[in-house]
Amino acid sequence: MRFATKAIHVGEEPRLEEEGFGDVAVPIHLSTTFARKEVDRPTAGYEYSRTGNPTRNALEKRLAALEDAKFGLAFASGLAAEATLLLSLLKNGDHVVASDDLYGGTRRLFVSTLKNFGLEFTFVEAGDPDNVRRGIKSNTRLIWLETPSNPLMKLCDIREIAEIAKEKDAVTVVDNTFMTPYFQRPLKQGADIVVHSSTKYLNGHSDVVGGAIMLSDGGAHEKVRFNQNAIGCVPSPFDCYLVLRGIKTLPIRMERHSYNANKIANYLESHPKVKMVNYPGLTAHPKHALAKKQMSGFGGMLSFELADSSEAIKAFLSRLNIFAVAESLGGVESLIEQPALMTHASIPERERKAIGISDSLVRISAGIEDIEDLIADLEQALEGG
Numbered sequence: 001m002r003f004a005t006k007a008i009h010v011g012e013e014p015r016l017e018e019e020g021f022g023d024v025a026v027p028i029h030l031s032t033t034f035a036r037k038e039v040d041r042p043t044a045g046y047e048y049s050r051t052g053n054p055t056r057n058a059l060e061k062r063l064a065a066l067e068d069a070k071f072g073l074a075f076a077s078g079l080a081a082e083a084t085l086l087l088s089l090l091k092n093g094d095h096v097v098a099s100d101d102l103y104g105g106t107r108r109l110f111v112s113t114l115k116n117f118g119l120e121f122t123f124v125e126a127g128d129p130d131n132v133r134r135g136i137k138s139n140t141r142l143i144w145l146e147t148p149s150n151p152l153m154k155l156c157d158i159r160e161i162a163e164i165a166k167e168k169d170a171v172t173v174v175d176n177t178f179m180t181p182y183f184q185r186p187l188k189q190g191a192d193i194v195v196h197s198s199t200k201y202l203n204g205h206s207d208v209v210g211g212a213i214m215l216s217d218g219g220a221h222e223k224v225r226f227n228q229n230a231i232g233c234v235p236s237p238f239d240c241y242l243v244l245r246g247i248k249t250l251p252i253r254m255e256r257h258s259y260n261a262n263k264i265a266n267y268l269e270s271h272p273k274v275k276m277v278n279y280p281g282l283t284a285h286p287k288h289a290l291a292k293k294q295m296s297g298f299g300g301m302l303s304f305e306l307a308d309s310s311e312a313i314k315a316f317l318s319r320l321n322i323f324a325v326a327e328s329l330g331g332v333e334s335l336i337e338q339p340a341l342m343t344h345a346s347i348p349e350r351e352r353k354a355i356g357i358s359d360s361l362v363r364i365s366a367g368i369e370d371i372e373d374l375i376a377d378l379e380q381a382l383e384g385g
């Protein structure tokens with residue numbers, strides 16, 4: 001089965017026999033507990049909904065299929081997935097090498113929460129694989145990558161870094177939220193585990209907070225599955241249903257997100273008020289060649305720097321009518337934000353500057369509206385000042 005077919009059918013096959021009614025959309029199983037006929041035999045394997053739920057199970061099968069992984073696990077948020085993963089695979093004294101411009105919340109989880117449990121983190125500019133190699137220590141167990149990165153759209157070479165990790169017996173994890181499996185398959189490139197904030201493109205409609213982990217190693221899966229239940233940050237059946245529903249249109253949404261982002265990036269690149277544009281689809285992007293090799297599309301995210309003062313940027317944002325000034329990304333509606341004041345405000349200013357997130361950086365999540373309307377909105381907002 002190919003991607004668009006799996007996105008619609010896997011996990012949601014109609015049940016025509018036994019007790020099934022032939023539903024083509026999976027029922028939302030709200031029951032928290034499941035009755036059994038024999039005391040030692042849970043009905044269809046279900047006992048209690050934190051441990052397992054039929055609607056969540058349908059979503060988990062779909063998630064696995066999308067990344068061509070053996071196993072998929074659904075969580076209450078992307079950060080819940082990340083925290084459960086690290087608490088499952090690492091122990092006190094272990095070291096992680098991570099790329100330096102991670103999603104702000106991921107960085108906060110690492111340095112503000114998990115550090116207190118004896119985990120050590122080193123952040124490196126992973127665009128050069130040698131920086132990753134140099135960051136590895138004798139206690140390094142895991143490499144954490146985000147590509148393209150947020151908000152600077154920097155790329156790193158998954159295949160090359162996964163090879164370095166293997167030499168050192170470290171596990172490679174890729175946060176694939178920005179590209180989704182429609183445009184990028186980290187497991188095929190040698191990574192061991194993929195994580196997602198399904199809040200973003202997988203659900204795609206800005207109405208669910210959710211997370212996912214996909215992997216094929218049976219031992220690692222058992223540990224994460226155990227802790228999904230033991231820690232308990234599971235998604236509700238209703239949210240699972242919504243993500244399943246969202247995923248059905250993932251391929252056509254991603255095509256349009258990418259088309260619109262490309263047009264916007266090209267428009268901004270030629271605008272006199274724009275200093276620079278970060279979009280992997282532009283030939284000027286320093287990793288454009290890697291983007292073409294590693295991804296099958298360039299995605300819907302871009303960022304750019306305005307030549308204006310911060311007061312002028314504030315005015316530009318307030319003049320927009322279609323773009324909503326909001327955090328988050330990956331929904332059908334176009335969003336725009338200023339990372340230094342919003343998504344990345346939790347990173348201390350000095351670190352932010354060192355990474356390259358300037359105060360005049362603006363990030364766009366291109367929605368799937370008509371591109372003419374989006375460009376016209378940007379045009380009037382840029383000209384208005």
Ligand SMILES: *Cc1c(COP(=O)(O)O)cnc(C)c1O
Pocket residue numbers: 077078079080103105106146150175177178196197198199200209210211
């Ligand atoms: C949003 C996001 C997360 C965190 O996910 P939540 O669902 O908000 O907990 C992690 N990584 C990336 C790249 C994200 O965009």
